Amino acid sequence: MENEQDNAPKRGLKNRHIQIIAIAGTIGTGLFLGAGDSIHKTGPTILLVYLIIGTIMYLLLRAIGEMLYQDTDQHSFLNFVTRYVGHKAGYFTQWTYWLVVIFMAMAELTAVGTYLQLWLPNVPTWVTEPVILVILVLLNTLNAKFFGETEFWFGIIKVAAIFGIILTAIIMLFGQFHYNANFQGDHIAGTVSLTNIFKDFHFAPHGLNNFFAAFQLVMFAFVGMEFIGMTAAETLDPQKTLKKAINQIPIRILFFYIGALLAIMAILNWREIPAGQSPFVMVFQLIGVKWAANIINFVVLTSAGSALNSALFSTSRNLYSLSNTMGGNATKPFTKLSKNGIPLNALLFTALLIFITPFISLIPAVSNAFIFITSVATNLFIVVYVMTLITYLKYRKSKDYKADGFKVPAPKVFIPIALVAFILIFVSLFFFKDTLIPAIGTVVWILVFGLISWMKKDHHLENKA
Template sequence: MTTKENKTPTRGLKNRHIQLIAIAGTIGTGLFLGAGKSIHLTGPSIIFVYLVIGALMFVLLRAIGEMLYQDPNQHSFLNFVSRYLGTKPGYFIQWSYLLVVVFVAMAELTAIGTYMHFWLPGIPVWITEVVVLALLTGLNTLNSRFFGEAEFWFGMIKIVAIIGLILTAIILMFSHYHSGADTVSLRNISDGFQFFPNGLSKFFESFQMVMFAFVAMEFIGMTAAETENPRTTLKKAINQIPIRIVLFYIGALLAIMSIYRWQEIPADQSPFVMIFQLIGIKWAAALINFVVLTSAASALNSALFSTTRNLYSLSKINGDKILKPFTKFSKSGIPLNALLCTAILILLTPFISMIPAISNAFVFITSVATNLFLVVYLMTLLAYLKYRKSNDFDPEGFVLPGASFFVPIAIGGFILIFISLFFFKDTVVPAIGSVIWIVIFGLITFFRKTKTAE
C-alpha cells in the first residue's frame, strides 16, 4: 500500500465509538481477576480508595480534555508537554510513553496467549499470539472506524459481564438468598465495618493496586483527532467518566461484597467466577476467561492505536530524519508505517515468551512501564498548568472548574502514590527500575541536540 503526506487523519470514529472506548478504558482485567486481591487488602474501605483514585484520574482527564478542546487536531495529548514545557521534556515523555505502551501491549499479548491456551491447549502459545497480533494489526490498517467498531464490541462484552454481576446481586438480595452461612445483603458490607481492618499499611498498599487498575484511562486523549465532532464528543465522554466509575467499579465491588462477606473472598481467585458458579453457571470459569480475553484484546488493540499515533506525533514534532517515514499516511488515513513498526516491536513478545530465563525480567519490565504512567500523568498536569497561563487558554472552552485547587491536589496524589511504591516488597524493585530509566533517559534527552520539524 502506498503512503502519502496528510495533515489530518480520517475522522472515522463516531460518538458511540468514543463513549464505549471511554468505558473500556475504565474497565480492565484488574477488576475481573484482581478484585479479590484488592478487597482482601483492606475490605469495604477499598471503595473509598477507588473513589479517590477515580477523582484524581478525572482531574487528569478534564485537564487533557480542556487542552484538546482548545486544539482538537492533536494526535496525542502528549504534544502539549512539548508545547508548554519544552521540546526536551516533550521528547522524554513521548518516548517514555511510547515504550510504556509497547511493553503493556507485550504483556497483554502474553496474557492473550495464556487465555487462549485454556481452550486450545494443544496449540503452542506463540502461534496464537502471532495470529491475534496479525488480525488486530490488519484491523488497524483499514480505517479508524474499524478500530472503533472493534473497541465498541470489546467494551460491550465487559459491560454486559459487570451489569450481569450487579443484577445477580440485586436478584439474590431481594430473594434473601443464602451464600454459605450468610444471607445476601448490604449488611455483609456494613456489619463490623472498619476502615483499616488489616492495618494502615495494607490500606495504603491498596492505593497502588487500584492506581494500576485505572492505567490507560487517558487513552481517550489519543482519539480526539479522529472523531467526527471532536469537541462535542470528547466533552461528553469525559464528563460521563465519574458516572461510569461509580456504576461499573463501585457497583461491581458492592455486588461482590454483598454476596460474600469480604473476609471469605480469597485473594487468589476471581470473585466473578465464584458468583457465577454460585448461581449455577458451571462454565463460569470459561465465561470469565472469555471476558478477560476480550479485555486483553481490547487493551492490545488500544495500544496499537495509541502507540501508532504517538509515534506519528513524535516523528512530526521532533523532525528527526530517521523518523520521517512515520509521518506518512496511507490512503485510508492511517499512519501505516508507524503502525507496522509498532506491530514489529510487539511481535518480539512470542520470542521473549519462549525464553524461560527471561520471564522474571519481562514481568519486571512491564511493572516498570506501569510505574512510568505516573510520571506521564505528572508531566501532563504540569503542562496543563503552563497552558492555563498561556495565550492559548480559552476561558470559554471546556474549562476545568477549580483548576488552581484540584490540579495541585492531583499532582500531590500521584507523587504520594509513586513514593509509596518504594515501601512494599512487590513494587519496590520496579519503582527503582523506573527511577533508573528516568535518570538515564533523562540525561540522554538533556544532552540531545534539539531538532525542529521541517
C-alpha cells in the same frame, strides 16, 4: 498543505464510537483481573481507594480536556507539553508515553493468556499470546472506522458484563440466595447479603502496608483513561464529543467500578476472594452456573483484547506522530501510511516489541509477570501524568488560555492535590517487593532518558504539529 492532509491518519470515528470507547475505556483488565488482588489486600476499604484514584484521574482528564477543547487540531494531548513546557520536555514525555503504552499492551496480552488458560489449560501462554497479537494486528491494518467498530462491540460486551454482575447481585439479594460449592479444592458457603461487605469491618484488615499496596493495583485499573485525548483527532466533532465523554466519567466510575465491587462483595464474603483470580468468573463458578462462568471468562477475555486493541491503535499513531515531529533518519520508515491511512510500519514495529511479552515470565527475578508489567506501566504512566499536569499549569499562564472554555473546577486547589497524589503513589512503589524493581527502573529511565532529552538540540526537536 494538501500533502500534509494526505499524509495524516484519516478521521473515521463517529459519536457512537467515541462514546462507547470512552465508557469502555474506564473498564479495564485492572478491574476484571486485578479486583481479586485488590479486594484480597484491603477488603471493603478498596472502595475508598477506587474513589481516591478515580477522583484524581477525573481531574487529569479535565485538565487534558481543557487544553484539547481550545485546540482540537492536535493529534495528541502530549503535544501541549512541547508547546508550554519546551521541546526537551516534550521529547522526553512523548517518547515515554509511547513506551508506557507498549508496556500496557504487554500487560493486556498477559491477561489474555491468563484467561485462555480456563479453556486451554494444556496450551502454554507463549503459544496463545502471539496468536491473539497477530489477529489484532491484522484488524488494525484496516482503517480507523473499522477500529471504531471493533472497539464499539468490544465495549458493549464489557459494559454488559458490569450490568450483568450488578443485576445478578440485586436478584440474589432480594432472593437471599445461598451458595454451597467447591472452588479450587476449597469448600465455600454463604448467603448473598450486604452484610458481607461491612461485617466485622476493619479499615486495613491486613495492615496499612497492604492498604497502600492496593493503590498501585487500582491505579492500573484506571490508566489509559486519557486515551480519550488520543482519539480527539479521529472524531468527526471532537469538541462536542470530548466534553460530553469527560463530563460523564464520574458517573461511570461510580457505576462501573464502585457498583461492580459492591456487587461482588455482596455476593461473596470478601475474605474468601483469593488473590490472582478474577472474582467475576469466581462468582458464577461458586453458584454452580458453569456455562455462565465461561461467558464471563469470554467477557473478560474480550475486555483484555479490547484494551490491547486500543493500545495498538494508540501507540502506532503515537509512533507515527513522533517520527514526523521528533524523529530522525532512524524513525523515517514510521512516517509512511498505507493506502487506508494506517501507519503500518509503526504498527508492525509496535507489535514486534509487544511480542516479547511471553518471554518475560521466563525471567528468574519475575515471580508474577502480570504484576511486574503493570508496575512498570503504572510507574511510567504516573511520570506522564505529572508532566501533563505541569503542562496544564503552564497553559493557564499562556496567551492560549481560554477563559470561557471547558475549564477545570477550582484548578488552583485540585490540580496541586492531584500532583501530590500521583507523586505519593509513585514513592509508595519503592516499599513493596513486587514493585521495587520496576520503580528503580523508572528512576533509571527518568535519569538516563531525561539526560538524553536535555542534551538534544532544540532545532532537532521542533514540533511540526
